[in-house]
Amino acid sequence: MRVAHVVISGEVAGGQVICEHLIDALRARGDEAFVVSPSSGDFVKRLEEKKVLVMVMPLARGFHLDYVWRLARFFKQVKADLVHTHAGFSENVHARLGSWLAGVPVVSHFHLPTYFRENQVIRYLQIFLDNLTTRLSAEIVAVSEATKKAMIVQGVPEDRVTTIYNGVDLDRFCAQRSRADVLAELGVPPRRMVIGMAARLCDGKGQKEFILAAHEVSRRVPEAIFLIIGKDVRGNGMYENDLKNLVETLELTEKVLFTGYRQDMADVLNAIDVFVLPSKIEGFPVSILEAMALGKPVIASSVGGVSELVVDRETGLLVSPNDVSTLALAIEQLATAPDMRHEMGRKGRFRVEEFFTLKKMVQQIFDLYERILAAPRGSVL
Numbered sequence: 001m002r003v004a005h006v007v008i009s010g011e012v013a014g015g016q017v018i019c020e021h022l023i024d025a026l027r028a029r030g031d032e033a034f035v036v037s038p039s040s041g042d043f044v045k046r047l048e049e050k051k052v053l054v055m056v057m058p059l060a061r062g063f064h065l066d067y068v069w070r071l072a073r074f075f076k077q078v079k080a081d082l083v084h085t086h087a088g089f090s091e092n093v094h095a096r097l098g099s100w101l102a103g104v105p106v107v108s109h110f111h112l113p114t115y116f117r118e119n120q121v122i123r124y125l126q127i128f129l130d131n132l133t134t135r136l137s138a139e140i141v142a143v144s145e146a147t148k149k150a151m152i153v154q155g156v157p158e159d160r161v162t163t164i165y166n167g168v169d170l171d172r173f174c175a176q177r178s179r180a181d182v183l184a185e186l187g188v189p190p191r192r193m194v195i196g197m198a199a200r201l202c203d204g205k206g207q208k209e210f211i212l213a214a215h216e217v218s219r220r221v222p223e224a225i226f227l228i229i230g231k232d233v234r235g236n237g238m239y240e241n242d243l244k245n246l247v248e249t250l251e252l253t254e255k256v257l258f259t260g261y262r263q264d265m266a267d268v269l270n271a272i273d274v275f276v277l278p279s280k281i282e283g284f285p286v287s288i289l290e291a292m293a294l295g296k297p298v299i300a301s302s303v304g305g306v307s308e309l310v311v312d313r314e315t316g317l318l319v320s321p322n323d324v325s326t327l328a329l330a331i332e333q334l335a336t337a338p339d340m341r342h343e344m345g346r347k348g349r350f351r352v353e354e355f356f357t358l359k360k361m362v363q364q365i366f367d368l369y370e371r372i373l374a375a376p377r378g379s380v381l
Contacts, residue, residue, distance in 0.1 A: 010041030071098025144305020167361030206278030
């Protein structure tokens with residue numbers, strides 16, 4: 001089997017992590033995988049180190065017929081049997097049309113509800129084009145029931161959407177270094193309570209709310225240190241500068257530390273005491289899965305599929321998005337309750353083992369591939 005994946009960005013994010021897992025699984029069984037990305041970045045570099053063929057094509061936010069032809073030509077050149085998208089509006093529309101021209105079935109994998117422009121006229125046209133080209137997909141995958149519902153509300157037929165939860169590799173995602181070594185490297189003093197969040201730096205992930213909550217918590221839990229793990233991948237560093245200026249204004253420079261992008265996520269997540277993700281929009285966050293796999297209690301916004309992953313007051317605490325005061329209280333509650341942290345972490349690990357393993361996710365995806373390839377061509381529409 002030869003599968004061409006189309007991603008939303010060349011940087012590392014949840015959808016790209018899942019894409020990489022699928023590529024690894026395909027190659028492990030002797031199949032081949034290729035990638036189309038609109039940009040370069042740490043994700044593309046990781047793939048190139050593995051000798052995965054990557055074509056960087058600057059797919060614009062609008063529609064360009066030339067990209068459709070170029071994608072169709074690429075899919076034919078690599079002799080793709082299947083195209084699998086992990087993308088946004090523009091990349092999806094181009095890839096669906098390109099795969100249709102190439103005569104290759106396409107899977108549209110939604111890791112988040114699709115973002116459309118705010119201008120009402122443009123938004124209407126984008127939704128119309130997205131829904132129209134979605135009908136070219138042999139299968140549509142949502143990472144959560146919440147994401148599936150959002151797609152149905154958008155206008156995608158319910159019977160065309162399958163929910164397949166993300167999974168984590170419990171055998172490979174484990175710490176290689178001690179907590180003490182990692183914290184020493186990050187400049188965290190010993191015997192501190194470490195609260196961490198991991199996500200690309202952008203407004204939708206809630207880093208500003210995390211910092212504002214840290215300001216409240218640090219007055220009541222002075223030993224707390226807050227880690228912001230991630231990279232500003234879209235704003236040329238402007239959003240990161242805004243965050244650092246906020247930290248300085250609140251006089252938290254010794255309390256809130258920025259780690260940047262980390263390849264050793266298992267080591268860093270294992271070094272924290274509580275994982276926080278105060279997002280404003282989500283699908284089914286890989287970072288929460290990874291934290292739970294390492295036995296960490298989670299505090300997260302109850303958006304998207306988060307409540308399908310985190311059981312409130314059992315594996316963590318769910319809060320409303322943009323509610324800094326409630327977020328701060330939740331952080332303080334877990335920071336001062338070691339027994340609760342331990343029990344939530346234990347139950348979170350068990351929940352991942354039972355429902356959200358990489359093996360289960362990969363098998364469901366591969367079963368889907370086989371069904372598509374066994375179906376008569378032309379049955380998509």
